[in-house]
Amino acid sequence: MKQRDDNTSPSTALLSGQNLLRPRAVAATRRGFLRDIGAGVALIGSAGLVACGGDEQIEQIPVSWKHGVASGDPLSDRVVLWTRITTDATGPVDVGWQVATDEAFSNVVRFGVSTTSASVDYTVKVDVDQLSPASKYFYRFSVVNQKSPVGKTKTLAASGASQVKLAVFSCSNYPTGYFNVYAEAAKRTDLDATVHLGDYIYEYASNGYASSNAATLGRVSDPTNELLVLTDYRKRHAQYKSDPDLQALHATVPMIAVWDDHEVANDTWKDGAENHQANEGDFKLRRAAALQAYHEWMPTRVTQADIIYRSFNFGGLVALHMLDTRLIGREKQLDYANYTTAQGLNSAAFVSDLTRADRQLLGTTQTAWLQQQMTASTATWQVLGQQVLMGRMDIPSPILFEALNPGTGVSISAYTALKIKQATAPNTLTPTEQFILAQPAIPYNLDAWDGYYAARETVLGMAKALNKNLVVLAGDTHNAWGNDLKDQSGNQVGVEFGVSSVTSPGFESIFVNDNPVTLAASLEQLIDPLVYADTSRRGFSVITATATECRCDWIYVSTISSRTYTATTGKSLRTLPGSGNRKLVATA
Numbered sequence: 080m081k082q083r084d085d086n087t088s089p090s091t092a093l094l095s096g097q098n099l100l101r102p103r104a105v106a107a108t109r110r111g112f113l114r115d116i117g118a119g120v121a122l123i124g125s126a127g128l129v130a131c132g133g134d135e136q137i138e139q140i141p142v143s144w145k146h147g148v149a150s151g152d153p154l155s156d157r158v159v160l161w162t163r164i165t166t167d168a169t170g171p172v173d174v175g176w177q178v179a180t181d182e183a184f185s186n187v188v189r190f191g192v193s194t195t196s197a198s199v200d201y202t203v204k205v206d207v208d209q210l211s212p213a214s215k216y217f218y219r220f221s222v223v224n225q226k227s228p229v230g231k232t233k234t235l236a237a238s239g240a241s242q243v244k245l246a247v248f249s250c251s252n253y254p255t256g257y258f259n260v261y262a263e264a265a266k267r268t269d270l271d272a273t274v275h276l277g278d279y280i281y282e283y284a285s286n287g288y289a290s291s292n293a294a295t296l297g298r299v300s301d302p303t304n305e306l307l308v309l310t311d312y313r314k315r316h317a318q319y320k321s322d323p324d325l326q327a328l329h330a331t332v333p334m335i336a337v338w339d340d341h342e343v344a345n346d347t348w349k350d351g352a353e354n355h356q357a358n359e360g361d362f363k364l365r366r367a368a369a370l371q372a373y374h375e376w377m378p379t380r381v382t383q384a385d386i387i388y389r390s391f392n393f394g395g396l397v398a399l400h401m402l403d404t405r406l407i408g409r410e411k412q413l414d415y416a417n418y419t420t421a422q423g424l425n426s427a428a429f430v431s432d433l434t435r436a437d438r439q440l441l442g443t444t445q446t447a448w449l450q451q452q453m454t455a456s457t458a459t460w461q462v463l464g465q466q467v468l469m470g471r472m473d474i475p476s477p478i479l480f481e482a483l484n485p486g487t488g489v490s491i492s493a494y495t496a497l498k499i500k501q502a503t504a505p506n507t508l509t510p511t512e513q514f515i516l517a518q519p520a521i522p523y524n525l526d527a528w529d530g531y532y533a534a535r536e537t538v539l540g541m542a543k544a545l546n547k548n549l550v551v552l553a554g555d556t557h558n559a560w561g562n563d564l565k566d567q568s569g570n571q572v573g574v575e576f577g578v579s580s581v582t583s584p585g586f587e588s589i590f591v592n593d594n595p596v597t598l599a600a601s602l603e604q605l606i607d608p609l610v611y612a613d614t615s616r617r618g619f620s621v622i623t624a625t626a627t628e629c630r631c632d633w634i635y636v637s638t639i640s641s642r643t644y645t646a647t648t649g650k651s652l653r654t655l656p657g658s659g660n661r662k663l664v665a666t667a
């Protein structure tokens with residue numbers, strides 16, 4: 080602890096871009112500090128002026144900024160700022176923050192101090208209000224003279240937006256590869272916000288899912304055990320936030336995020352998860368720990384720890400409704416294994432359970448909230464930012480069984496050949512081939528909306544009844560999809576843009592014997608509402624909404640095994656507004 084001299088008064092320090100930390104034991108320093116910061120801001124630009132002196136003591140506590148800065152949940156007048164200090168301090172630490180209209184911080188418009196401590200893992204979150212709409216800002220944090228990197232953020236337009244551009248991500252498994260997808264998006268200067276649809280972290284042990292290259296890449300999961308308790312989840316979030324590409328993205332543009340399952344455990348539903356066993360303790364405690372760490376480490380605006388669904392109005396052009404299809408209302412997933420007998424699938428029992436009228440995915444409270452949000456919104460585009468695929472993905476069962484259990488079905492290429500034979504020379508089909516072709520198409524992923532028929536019908540019915548232009552964003556699958564969304568009666572209701580993953584492996588790891596290009600083409604042919612698929616490339620999507628179209632560009636990186644990569648736009652599709660136009664069409 081050292082005595083402060085007159086030349087290092089708070090205002091002087093701020094003028095020189097510094098900030099001050101006081102020992103918590105010094106009485107009334109908070110009021111004085113805030114007063115002095117205010118004076119300092121007022122004096123910025125008046126070089127040489129020195130504000131109040133004094134003899135208060137300051138203490139230099141070394142801190143570093145190993146996890147970058149982030150902003151999130153922008154509204155027209157506010158945005159959440161985030162950072163985390165790494166320190167040997169064991170008590171509370173005051174962290175100053177500033178928001179300016181210029182990178183040199185000569186025009187600071189908002190400032191303050193936030194206290195952090197071990198109780199929040201030394202993370203810092205500030206919901207900065209009184210900002211101007213549709214405005215770009217720079218922000219930074221400081222502890223004494225130790226300044227964080229500078230972040231850039233942007234508020235939403237209050238009204239009259241002519242264009243909204245969002246980069247959409249999902250499924251970023253750290254040990255699988257480098258975050259080149261984040262690096263590519265961070266280069267852009269045209270984004271209003273990023274949207275992360277979940278699986279921002281994965282919970283597995285270091286020898287778990289898709290980690291075979293982790294040691295070679297220097298990306299072995301920390302901690303090495305599967306995440307179960309608060310300290311585990313915090314460490315894993317810290318490792319992810321140590322990634323330079325993720326830091327670059329967060330420092331560039333605000334993020335709007337929702338969790339999927341892996342922020343807690345694989346295939347989570349409201350009361351459990353596939354990857355939660357009885358010997359791993361009380362699931363509710365695990366979930367609470369996971370969500371606490373999530374909110375500590377993500378730039379989310381918290382109202383209640385387990386409520387992540389919320390809406391964003393982008394200047395009257397886009398209403399973005401972020402949903403929770405995972406934790407708040409989801410009933411347990413169905414499992415084909417529970418309906419399979421020696422005679423095959425017990426279709427009657429399966430279909431009965433699948434189509435039960437009150438089977439929940441969002442839960443009744445969230446569903447009512449969404450109805451209210453969509454009803455009240457006059458935005459041109461009603462966009463659902465949510466986790467799992469909504470489009471119908473019924474795949475001929477022989478193909479699905481072969482993929483899940485080789486030897487029990489046929490490959491997709493063999494099935495496609497049979498379909499061609501059926502069309503061109505049906506008389507030559509053998510009885511076995513006829514039997515294969517007669518098998519039903521069934522949902523490939525019962526964890527998606529395909530496993531929750533009534534819930535999907537409710538949301539589609541809502542959009543149709545309200546006559547809204549519906550665009551659904553989905554992640555989770557690690558593949559890219561463009562789907563037309565039809566209700567049970569076949570009415571065209573909206574479109575779905577399914578985003579590929581940042582790193583997690585796609586269908587190429589399941590359909591290992593199929594050429595990905597051929598596989599995608601076959602899927603597009605076999606699955607009626609599917610317009611576009613890419614099943615082997617890692618990437619993100621850029622959604623561009625204007626008054627006349629909502630467009631998706633699927634952007635892919637060439638590799639995640641090297642930091643050297645190239646990026647390409649693999650596909651672009653769009654939809655037009657109006658009741659007759661709610662389907663995917665080619666870009667102009």
Ligand SMILES: [Fe+2]
Pocket residue numbers: 249250251278341555556557583
């Ligand atoms: Fe995932």
